Amino acid sequence: MKHYERIPFHQVQITGGFWQTRQQINRETTVQAVYNRFSDTHRFEALACQWHEGMPNRPHIFWDSDVAKWMEGVAYLLQEKRDEHLEKLVDHAVEDIIRNQDELGYFNSHFLVTRQDDRFKIRNDHELYCAGHLMEAACAYHQATGKDAFLNAMIRYADYIYDTFYVYQTAAFTVCGHPEIELALVKLADTTGSAKYLELSKFFVDMRGNNQKDKPIVDDCNLSYDQSHMPLKQQETAEGHSVRALYIYSAMADIAARYQDGEYLSACEKIFDNITQKRMYITGATGSTHIGEAFTVDYDLPNKTAYAETCASIALALFARRMLALKPEAKYADAIERVMYNGALAGVSLDGKSFFYENPLEIDPRFANVNTATQKKQHMPIMQRVEVFGCSCCPPNIIRFIASMADTFYATADDTLYVHQYARSDAQISGAAIHQETAYPSDGSIQLTVSGGTLRRIALRIPGWCRQFELNVPYELKDGYAYADIPSGGMIELKLDMTVQLMESHACVQENAGRVAVTRGPVVYCLEGVDNGECLRSLSVRENSVFEQIDLNLGIPALRTQGVRKTGQQALYARYRSSYEPAQLTFIPYFAYANRGVTEMTVWVHILP
């Protein structure tokens, strides 16, 4: 099994365009906004472990993970550019963690103060999940700052977990109900060079669904909820809680790569295809139901009740990233790109201050909370982003995802440079200076130069959405990549056709029958009521619609076209008449929805053939 070495984000500088703006917002607004809300909600304070019974703000089981993801995001920002203020905030949190870490290496701000006796007893209580996120943060912080206190503390914790779960197996369960530590341990192994953490990760991955100890994490859950229904190697479909699923699939891919394990690779491939070909929203989001926040069955992709958690979109990118290191096939980079511009990005407001947890593909405020007879309501996604959630995993996940965005851009194998993503950027790889000049995705033209270094070949991703492209050098197409020699001293010019496309779903996706999604390049568009009037379902695009680009200051053009509105009778039921009036339709990129107040929204729009 060949390894396609991912080039880490800090070797790549985004120098302009869409992602530079989004990264600036992430750095200048989001990171502080999330810090403030986490402070208000006592998440940082909890690390001091001063809480005791009778006090308000009892630390929650997953607070450590929220803070850890924020710290990891900050570390990525620091890696790009040191910042005294942010570093102090992290250092303060780290001091609290180290001060309260017990002699065995254990740290958990919930268990230490609320349930000392329950340590490692309850599979559902996110202990190893929190530990994993702390480890990821510690690795990132060490790499960014060179400081080793946090990393050393987490090494001690990992060693304790290694002994408890692997050597002596004295814990009450074998694998944590929420995967995460598995992929964190791989990072810890990489950061420390110590194989024992990889060994422990492999143990956790091997043992999931493969031991007698682990029961369903709560009574009303099935084992598939945390992917424990069968050994991971045998799994072929994406099941259970979608974030948990995509984290453990990511870990499986890591283990497949590190152990050259063909069985894990094969399982990962099958599951990835199952997701992207049968269980994924066009935005890259997953999780078709809020009940269990879970995958369901093939082609079950309801729009209004989509769970489509921001973290699940990010986690699909994490999984795809790892698959790309095993196999340079465009479908993996395509999935990352789909998530980047749609499912993940929709999770944060344009101003960077507020967040969605659920990202439905359709909203109709008229029918969102229609139970008038009872207090009980059907669960529906909220219609406006908020600054913090009770379970606030998504906001800091957005921070670390955007901060490390460029992680997904390049890879190398032998003398070949893989270009997975397009964005205006400079990179230093294998001694070469790589320059991408492009206004992508506003424009499909990309100029690439590779100067110096040992790279001789280049493999350019031709996105799955692209129906036509031009490349100024001879190339060979394989698995969605155009392979070419790097012209010495010359420029590689790739032109991707960005014509607007109307996409349809597989016939089995019920709700989307008779409807299309408008896409341009990797960007999925939507209609909003604020632009298009009430009752978006009465609007249709025509098959031969011509789209005009308009600038609504979203970093990516909005689109305008002439469509039609069904007109006619005002009765509840009346004889069908094929009567339409012209209607100007304004499509905005999906990620920008719900930034102008509560309004109707739909990705899938009726089409008149």
Add this chain to the structure above:
Amino acid sequence: MKHYERIPFHQVQITGGFWQTRQQINRETTVQAVYNRFSDTHRFEALACQWHEGMPNRPHIFWDSDVAKWMEGVAYLLQEKRDEHLEKLVDHAVEDIIRNQDELGYFNSHFLVTRQDDRFKIRNDHELYCAGHLMEAACAYHQATGKDAFLNAMIRYADYIYDTFYVYQTAAFTVCGHPEIELALVKLADTTGSAKYLELSKFFVDMRGNNQKDKPIVDDCNLSYDQSHMPLKQQETAEGHSVRALYIYSAMADIAARYQDGEYLSACEKIFDNITQKRMYITGATGSTHIGEAFTVDYDLPNKTAYAETCASIALALFARRMLALKPEAKYADAIERVMYNGALAGVSLDGKSFFYENPLEIDPRFANVNTATQKKQHMPIMQRVEVFGCSCCPPNIIRFIASMADTFYATADDTLYVHQYARSDAQISGAAIHQETAYPSDGSIQLTVSGGTLRRIALRIPGWCRQFELNVPYELKDGYAYADIPSGGMIELKLDMTVQLMESHACVQENAGRVAVTRGPVVYCLEGVDNGECLRSLSVRENSVFEQIDLNLGIPALRTQGVRKTGQQALYARYRSSYEPAQLTFIPYFAYANRGVTEMTVWVHILP
């Protein structure tokens, strides 16, 4: 306020055609089938009041009402034709009731044995609801058999309720959480000639939403759940539990008629229009959500999760029947007809043995129980009828509705005969013999003769669905009725155009956008997977479709037409192509759905303009 005297069903004999068959099944199969299941489930046994703590099969709060509705249905059958076996079953139940009725007149098989001390204390526990159904049964049984034991027992019970709730007001609540007694008391007043029961009914109607005593019946309900959110006179929209709502609206219409109360009439008119113009499925069903089994908001009519309780459809007919007695407008008879052939009739299987409680307009077994991660499932209607429910109100409601079907056919005012419904039948009204010769609704041709008697004018309903008709006598059209002189000794011939019609919904009914319902006359059709292959959403009818009638032995023709199936890509998402292949589409009457195993079904079908 003029009164349009409804002709009771026993003056009308259905002599052939569709409803004769359905009435036979009702008499020969359904009544015994429901009896058997009610016996198996200890509902009859409960009347003996022998249960005590520690025994299994604790009598439920609504068991009396289930049995009562069955007895009422039997009474209607007996009224048409005495039957010793059935009469014995009722007499046995009546003996138990009388034996256990206490000295005050109280009878309730649940409270007498399980909670003596809670009598008339808990508004939510269906006491007066059960009493009401027992009273309706007693009236019907007295009328059918001339026996008066049951009626006298219920008079004693009504007197006790009159004193407790009206004279001394010693009960812990003012009006019952489940309306029903209000309309029962009107029947009791009619049967006994005693105005005090009408007075009590009016009191209950006046007091709903108009007193300090009554709080929401359970914590998570709003007052609107049982229509107690404001005085009924002020209500303008249909709110809350749909069966409760339609029962109280029926009582309001009764009170409007008996007291010549224009305010109640006006409220009834507004509410009726709100229902039929904004909150009713095309099948006549109501209740858009299982949460509270309730009305929601205008145009919220989801198909797959429709609650659409059989009892609510029947109750809409009860309400419309009463409105017809106040105003001969076709919209009321139209609603009854819509319910007869669709929403109510779907509640019982073709063989008469099993029942639906919920009657969705779309079923896709692939996506019905898709939660694999948890035990908790989204509530979805069941996909096959069953013989009995825990709350088994619908099966006996079907019995009484079908047995008394002809109640809705005729009315008189002065010398005018109103013909509300068409069916092959004979009737004796005002000394006249009325004969309807028709194969309606298989055919739209109706021959009517009126021989003898004092009737001089006739008013024939021209159904709202009918776009063209012919009448062989001069007429004047008013409020959907064709008024004409009765030709002496001659035949009235009405020909209703039964051309298949494609119906569309108001643009605000989200799910139905781009879709039509196929109807012929009053009958709504559906597609089933068993006839049309998988994935009904990929099928479309064309605007100019020609429909051929085929006989599938359903009593009403099925329809066949040439439609199209969307073909194309197998990917989850791909560029839209307007590619279709011809597909023969077989539509069956909606009421006949789910009689051939679990299969996909949809009423609303895509249309290609």
